[in-house]
Amino acid sequence: MRLTMTAVAAIAMAAAAPAVADATVEGSLMDLIDNPVICASPDEAADIAGAPVAEMVMVEGFGTGGFAVDTTNPQAQAWFNHGVRLRWAFEHTESVRAFQRARLLDPSCGMCAWGEAWAMGPNLNGGGTGEDTRRAALRIAREARRMARDADPIQRQMIDALIQRYSGWESSRARRFAERMDRIARDNPADVAIANITADALMMQVEQWWDDEGQATDPAITRAMQILEGTLAHTPDDPGAIHLYIHLTEWSDDPQSAIPYGERLAALAPGASHLVHMPSHTFFRVGRYRDAMMSNVNAVALDARYVDLASPPGGIRGVRLHGHNIHFGMGGALMAGGADEGLRLAERFLSIYTRHPRTDVAWGQATANNAYALFGRYGSDEQIAALAEPPENRPLMRIGWRYGRGEAAARRGDAEAVDREAAEIARLRAALPQNADHTFSSTFSEVFQKVLEGRAAMIRGDYPAAIAAYGRAAALQGEGEEGGDPPIIWFPTRRSLAAALLASGDAAGARDKVLELLEDWPSDPYSYFVLAEAYAALGEQEAAARARAAGSVEWIGGTMSLGLA
Template identity: 65%
Template sequence: MRPRLLAFTAAMLCLAGPAALADATTAQADARASAALIQSPKGCGRVGSALDAAPEADMVMVDGFGAARWTVDTDNPEAQAWFDHGVRLRWAFEHKESVRAFRKARTLDPDCGMCAWGEAWALGPNLNGGGNDDASMNRGRVLARQARRLARDATATQRQMIDAMIQRYSGRKASRDVRFARSMDRIARRANDDPLIVAVAADAWMLQADEWFDDEGRPKDQGVVRAMTLLEQSLARAPNDPGTIHLYSHLTEWSDDPHKAIPYGERLAALTPGASHLVHMPSHTFYRVGRYRDAMRSNVGAVALDKRYDELAAPPGGVVGMPLHGHNLHFGMGGALMAGGAQEGLALAADFLSLYPDIAVDAVWRQLMANDAYAIYGRFGTAEQVAALKQPPADRPLLRASWHYGRGEAAARAGDNRAVRADAEAIRTIRSDPAITGDDAQEQKDFMEVSQRVLEGRAAMLEANAPAAIAAFTRAAEIQAQESEGGDPPIIWYPTRRSLAAALLANGDAAGAKAKIEELLTDWPMDPYSYFVLAEAEAALGERTAAEAARARAAVEWIGGEMRLALA
């Protein structure tokens, strides 16, 4: 499975982030880069260049990012401490903060060659799509060459790493990534007991690949195979290295066996209890294997840590300026919707809508993320909470359609089929507006149509009109199936095929409903609501034991109370 759905969106989120995400759709170039990230999931969202990192003088060293230490060519203990912190921040995907830390180390010891190497590394290409701009590349080359001039006291291995970094920024741009990966690989073969060196080499192999896996999770690039080998060998020696675990979680997520990362991901938060992104990171694995509650809870923790970091370190822009904060909120909301986490989900949705009260017209990805916030109010909010949601402006069609979708879901819970149909019709009107133009106009309209058809199907289920419900949900599922349904989290929050299965069951086709659920569970493992529908289908078929087994599986991930076929 590959997360390619609606490839016009801003970034894979974290990826998102991804990607969570910085608003990366404000320019055509960003849109193209974002689409490329959707096609080749590599991280948690676009973060942009780190060149404009805040001044390092007032930086605060926040605890909880790990304990790794890597001795470099400095006798200044403070410079050494800031170098180590820079490494930890880099593996936590805090790219700008990592640059600041390495700059702080260089201020404390201007003769530290590896401190200059660290800044060059942190400025350069990363799995979030940043560091590829010419300005960052040119600055990285200056820093790498400066590191070589300063590295008189560096070890032979460290000088080789500096030479490799020069390769990353020199010569033909098209071959830089591969040359850097090969150079680091040679070093890693000789220093395979050093987790940092091996992780840098694996990261380089991951970055040079245009695509990692095919739709079956098989590697499409030999560099990806090599990265997997490097990471697994390193984890066998150092199973608690946060950087290695982080990369392994990303690399296995879309492989044919994401379960391999579970034991490492389960310990990552304890190893880095102050690092928001690393506390978030296991949710990528959890979501892929169907542990939706854990995905939700990981991101509840990550959101809280973003706020803590803001209180302790006061980074420029605060929480709203953190490029991966929106990704944490989005991922947490996705997990809450799937697990029935009303309390946690409503808190995340309220945070999202208050933190981003005026999403820009061209910030398409963030508008799409807001759909989860409105869906949460629709699925779990009180009537008063839903009524209090402010209607978005008319020039934000995606937001306004999502607002109607949330209201329609709430009306469906209340059994008000007329109100559900009114919101569905409002969405139809919005998506029919000829003012929606541009390269991504059809994709935006498709996204809105899914919400419209789901509400039409909900209304038909309330009216006991199963054939109409089947027609509506079939259309929603057709749109969703135009690309793979996956993502981190999926941009359409649930498998609309389960609603179709519920409609088939309501129409007397229990066997068809069962087949549809069994089909979708390969893409949405352990979906509790799907197991509920399966239990009802098995019961209708007279399979009492199978029905009880399905109900038991539904209870594993569901914390949301009563389930109803009309809301499946």
């Protein structure tokens, strides 16, 4: 699969300076309307649309990338190369602006226009799909074809392929672009740039990459894997190929294959926050939760650094994946017990995205749950009391706020307070809007209601009630699948069920439940704690010692308990 229970924030396209690309302005402004920037106010959106390209700053540290194009202007060539690097770093808006800067420096550069049109288009994070953006990109791609007399034959073929992406029947655009690029790639197997563009196109052609067994669902995915593995065999340090390979392997049957590439990606592009973040997709999938946390702690810092150095349009809220980096880091912190780092990330998330998201975006509201969960699991009483209740038009954020307060009450052993928060979640659930997101919202919120009901039952020693509550939560989580990047429900509720089974005297049932869930949540330290306790109750002391040792690898938190599992 590509992503599970996930949605990525909308993007905005930057408009060119009138001196070079008047044709892009209307399309970019319309795309900004179609795909607003996270948390941007109307005034911020206007600033983004009018951002002067000529003032763009080239920040170092985005790795390698780019290739010689039809310009004799060294600066135009440098900005073209930077645009390619930004595109593979998934800084799509900045990539468009870099190609526009290259066009300012050499208005006759056909491949610079190609780059702008390419960066405007569809990408793996779901942006660039608006109709106005497509029309603008098609105009620019056709400009590229008219201007590319000095481009080499391969690059003219690339321009023709790109025109296919934006023209003709909508249902076949992605396939035609991918097929054209694949022909070019087969003729030029050693060309890394062509390989990456082709693999990217093939991946975007398919909605779901892997079946439940991690097997490719479409020949395009098999071909993309072949291209990327071939590229990495002869160019193992290419950031673009590594980035795509991490995405492609994450939900395959072999996510471990990306580990050696992910381990060195940050060093290859130390200034690119998204590339520093990317290994966390692999790390989380294989159970390296501390590394997933730290990859994103570093990525968040790099986002702030980029804003300081480059002053991109929209500031930190215009950095479209900043919230994703924080969310992912919080997920790793929760799983690893990273209280200090996690609370700092949670504070940042809530301070930057106070108005986030739009009231009609359920996923965005749900991501705030990790921030509230961190305060609930690790915050002081004073910090919990200081958390402002979200407004009424943010019901899922309110549910997350209630859940965090419930976890804090469970830490204190206050069953009545936990029950009150669970009851408030139930009340909020009943009032959720009946819209397209209702099933997701209802499931998400009921899971946390049942978790709190289970926590209260564990405090009281009512283990049958705890088993029932946690069992319902686990069933709901299983229906929605536990995957994601990171999972929208931050932990496997099956471990809470296992803890309740153990507390009730069913050590064998607890053991079996944990062994089952570790297949999906490898190396979860809290699950290993429950497993060790189950083995000890069964009299299997050596197995208990092994489970404790395994759990200590990823855990940096404090004392564990069955009541908070």
